[in-house]
Amino acid sequence: MTPTLIVTRPAQQGEEFARHIRDRFGDRVKIIQSPLIEIVPVPVNVDLAHLSGVIFTSVHAVNAVKLPAGITAWCVGPRTAACATKAGFRAITGPGDAKALCDVIQKQAPCGPLAHIRGVHARGYIARTLTEAGLPCDDVVAYDQHDLPLNSDALSVLKGEFPVVLPLFSPRTATIFSRQRPFVAPLHLVVMSNVVKKATGTVDAQTIAVALQPTGHSMIGATFARLDALLNNVS
Secondary structure (H helix, E strand, O other): OOEEEEEOOOOOHHHHHHHHHHHHHHHEEEEEEEOOOOOOOOOOOOOOOOOOOEEOOOOHHHOOOOOOOOEEEEOOOOOHHHHHHHOOOOOEEEEOOOOHHHHHHHHHHHOOEEEEEEOOOOOHHHHHHHOOOOEEEEEEEEEEEEOOOOHHHHHHHHHHOOOOOEEOOOEEEEEEEEHHOOOOOOOOEEEOHHHHHHHOOOOOOOOOOOOOOOOOOHHHHHHHHHHHHHOOOOO
């Protein structure tokens, strides 16, 4: 019995995630990439030259705007921080979620105006939270996230009889996925947080594993654990 992993992340992130699975399991796991979101740039009609720092809650935001090298970037987690560092920002790594990142920024109280660079669909109200706390922060939308349907390969295995492991990284992708039910295959979800778990709604899953922390690293670990359990016939 070969379990299937369906990777629903946008194309580049999905390939990176799939590579971790291939490196660990080789051909013991079938991998299907079926992104549920497409990242599309949108024009930024805001003057960003005055900023003393920016806030990134997604890797997609890092390359979505042109800013001077060396500007401080407050990043939601280590992966976004690594991307920002590579792009020339002075990255500060946050604790993994938007609310906790706001708390960190408020404690350090940076001087000068900030901007939260984000997609059309975002959670956390970072700009408003910081501005109300006395730290002026612009809300800058730099990309959109278009819904995508599951592709034919993914739908085929979800209608089959063999187990499917499907990681979900955000409430939005969980909602997009749940709208495409019902599914027949034994389904094992791996979710980044309890908020994502709630967004799966009434999807009939045999198991739902919540990552220990809302980070990509924890999601990889939780996915490894679920696949190991299936391959070793552990429920």
